[in-house]
Amino acid sequence: MINWIKYDPHSPPEFNHRYLVLDDENQLNTAILSISDNFGLAWWESRGLGYIGEVTHYCDINLPGEETE
Template sequence: MINWIEYDPHSRDIESHVPHLVSNGERFMVAEHQKSLDGDGYEWRHANAGYKVSGVTHWSPINLPGEETTE
């Protein structure tokens, strides 16, 4: 199960330059959170292609099998 987190564009708690799952409520993709190249604030960029991803409403860290923590 994916634990989606509502995206707050002003949050600094999202680890940057690390692939995450992002969604607009209809589709999802892998993107990285980073400082905006166009101005103030932060934005999502496609993890491989580098283009800006708009309309993100939710995100989730990627948790692959075998990467679970025991905390």
């Protein structure tokens, strides 16, 4: 089971960290949260494919080699 966290822009998760995100159309993406001059606080598709709007939920991704003990 995935432990989804409701996205709150007033209490965002860590910047420049990769997350699994769910948008308002129930589309899944991997994304990075960052601040830019043009968009302010925004989610960006982690493969460089662009802006992801209306993220509703996110969760941490545990990739191979990133395990913590």
